[in-house]
Amino acid sequence: MSIKRLSPEESLALNKFAVDEGHPHIRVDKAICAICTDRACLVVCPARLYRLKDGQVSFEYAGCLECGTCRVMCSEGGVTSWNYPRASFGVTYRTS
Amino acid sequence: MADDKFDAIVVGAGPAGCACAYVLAREGKNVLLVERGDSAGSKNVSGGRLYTYALEMIEPGMYQRAPLQRKIVREQIMLLGERSATTIDYFDPGLGEKVPQSYSVVRAKLDEWFAGEAEAKGATLACGVVVDGLIEEGDRIAGIRAGDEEMRSDVVVAADGINSLLAQKAGLFSDVEGHNVGTGIKETIELPDSVISARFGVKDDEGAARVAIGCTDGISGGAFLYTNQGSISLGIVFNPVQAAKQGRHIQEILQDFKMHPAILALIEGGTTIEYGAHMVPEVGYRGIPERLYREGMVVTGDAARFGINTGLIIRGMDLAMVSGLAAAQAILHAESTEDAGPLYMEKLEELMLLGEERAYQNFHKIFEIPRVFREVPKLANEAMQFLFTVDGKVPTPMVHGLMGVVRKNVSLSQILADGWKAYRSL
Numbered sequence: 001m002s003i004k005r006l007s008p009e010e011s012l013a014l015n016k017f018a019v020d021e022g023h024p025h026i027r028v029d030k031a032i033c034a035i036c037t038d039r040a041c042l043v044v045c046p047a048r049l050y051r052l053k054d055g056q057v058s059f060e061y062a063g064c065l066e067c068g069t070c071r072v073m074c075s076e077g078g079v080t081s082w083n084y085p086r087a088s089f090g091v092t093y094r095t096s
Numbered sequence: 097m098a099d100d101k102f103d104a105i106v107v108g109a110g111p112a113g114c115a116c117a118y119v120l121a122r123e124g125k126n127v128l129l130v131e132r133g134d135s136a137g138s139k140n141v142s143g144g145r146l147y148t149y150a151l152e153m154i155e156p157g158m159y160q161r162a163p164l165q166r167k168i169v170r171e172q173i174m175l176l177g178e179r180s181a182t183t184i185d186y187f188d189p190g191l192g193e194k195v196p197q198s199y200s201v202v203r204a205k206l207d208e209w210f211a212g213e214a215e216a217k218g219a220t221l222a223c224g225v226v227v228d229g230l231i232e233e234g235d236r237i238a239g240i241r242a243g244d245e246e247m248r249s250d251v252v253v254a255a256d257g258i259n260s261l262l263a264q265k266a267g268l269f270s271d272v273e274g275h276n277v278g279t280g281i282k283e284t285i286e287l288p289d290s291v292i293s294a295r296f297g298v299k300d301d302e303g304a305a306r307v308a309i310g311c312t313d314g315i316s317g318g319a320f321l322y323t324n325q326g327s328i329s330l331g332i333v334f335n336p337v338q339a340a341k342q343g344r345h346i347q348e349i350l351q352d353f354k355m356h357p358a359i360l361a362l363i364e365g366g367t368t369i370e371y372g373a374h375m376v377p378e379v380g381y382r383g384i385p386e387r388l389y390r391e392g393m394v395v396t397g398d399a400a401r402f403g404i405n406t407g408l409i410i411r412g413m414d415l416a417m418v419s420g421l422a423a424a425q426a427i428l429h430a431e432s433t434e435d436a437g438p439l440y441m442e443k444l445e446e447l448m449l450l451g452e453e454r455a456y457q458n459f460h461k462i463f464e465i466p467r468v469f470r471e472v473p474k475l476a477n478e479a480m481q482f483l484f485t486v487d488g489k490v491p492t493p494m495v496h497g498l499m500g501v502v503r504k505n506v507s508l509s510q511i512l513a514d515g516w517k518a519y520r521s522l
Contacts, residue, residue, distance in 0.1 A: 005351045011371035040340030046281045046373035065373035068259040069279045087224045094204050095284040096141040096372035
């Protein structure tokens with residue numbers, strides 16, 4: 001291996017995650033996101049888990065780095081709840 | 097436990113929580129240290145560098161036991177142009193000779209060690225426990241809830257990090273605002289120690305710390321690089337409000353920085369092994385909430401938004417440890433649960449944490465000068481290019497040439513305005 005540009009997916013693939021299937025720790029209301037014009041989440045989520053699909057904001061909680069930036073930067077309240085993943089789920093950092 | 101009530105429950109086994117639990121347990125208190133990660137440090141990301149005076153305050157000689165990475169003896173400031181870079185390099189072996197000095201750290205190792213130290217002094221460490229809520233009795237916080245379990249204590253120490261969910265649940269203050277934080281992202285890049293030492297011109301137990309500007313697409317923020325044992329931490333901290341306005345994804349900007357010829361030369365042949373993200377308190381004293389306690393609860397570390405960033409010196413973990421120590425001292429000396437909060441504020445003053453924060457209280461305004469992050473580094477590199485170019489032609493007179501570089505990038509009125517703002521901020 002050598003140093004190369006990594007896509008967000010490639011970056012996340014390096015990490016250890018335990019996904020809590022069926023239990024999203026962050027909830028996003030797409031109806032609110034539909035009227036949002038800022039959509040900061042698309043740019044500032046380090047894991048790039050907020051994406052635009054057919055003009056709609058879509059969100060995937062697997063791969064979350066648990067930083068909180070989306071919650072802080074959400075201007076319209078589309079992030080309706082933000083919690084830490086349940087015990088033993090989410091990211092496990094080994095070298096950070 | 098003879099009694100199912102603790103003297104203190106500390107939530108979060110980071111630097112603040114571990115420092116607090118360690119001191120309380122050492123002084124004979126019955127302490128529960130709760131951590132949501134499967135092990136302490138497994139949810140944490142930092143640049144990171146630790147100024148060891150803080151461990152020394154907790155206990156003289158303690159830093160010698162800590163799993164620190166490399167002693168920083170080389171401080172570097174880098175101004176990046178598109179392909180060029182101008183680096184100021186301050187090498188001083190004296191930087192590491194005695195306390196206070198600083199070391200690069202890896203949180204998975206540092207926090208796990210520190211939590212273990214607290215445990216060895218008698219604290220009960222409970223990893224893999226996510227605190228869902230607080231127990232309130234009248235006006236008092238009386239403990240925590242995690243799932244179906246309730247745990248009670250005289251005091252809850254919120255050391256749960258920048259997201260400060262506990263302080264918000266306690267109604268102490270509202271969520272941190274975007275313009276008061278930085279969003280840090282970083283890659284850990286594995287490289288052999290011998291390669292790191294050779295590239296940075298240090299011995300195997302010594303290291304370099306580097307800050308860089310001119311690599312954020314003009315967004316207020318900067319990059320950092322720390323040499324560890326067998327790895328390099330490379331990342332950027334962005335002002336998220338400005339990042340949101342310009343539209344390019346921050347992870348992509350980090351990739352540009354990583355592939356910059358001047359950076360790539362340092363990490364070439366390495367392998368990225370982890371990608372992390374974390375918010376950091378960014379505006380120092382002015383970002384600290386007014387109320388850091390209520391009866392039965394004190395707020396420490398990142399949760400209290402203690403941080404100092406001068407652009408050159410970036411501090412958080414040391415302040416977290418000092419605040420954890422202040423909380424422990426307050427709890428030890430409080431005569432009632434009502435006393436602990438006000439006493440905590442007194443201890444923060446006594447241990448000089450708040451004085452330090454106040455000394456730097458206007459510093460963050462420098463980061464509001466937009467030209468610092470694009471025009472200034474560009475100008476520096478163009479000036480260097482002018483100074484070092486030899487092409488066999490009659491050169492432009494030096495002063496004229498340099499003034500030309502300056503004028504191309506900034507106007508005289510901007511220089512005066514920025515200079516004045518910088519002067520007023522220091």
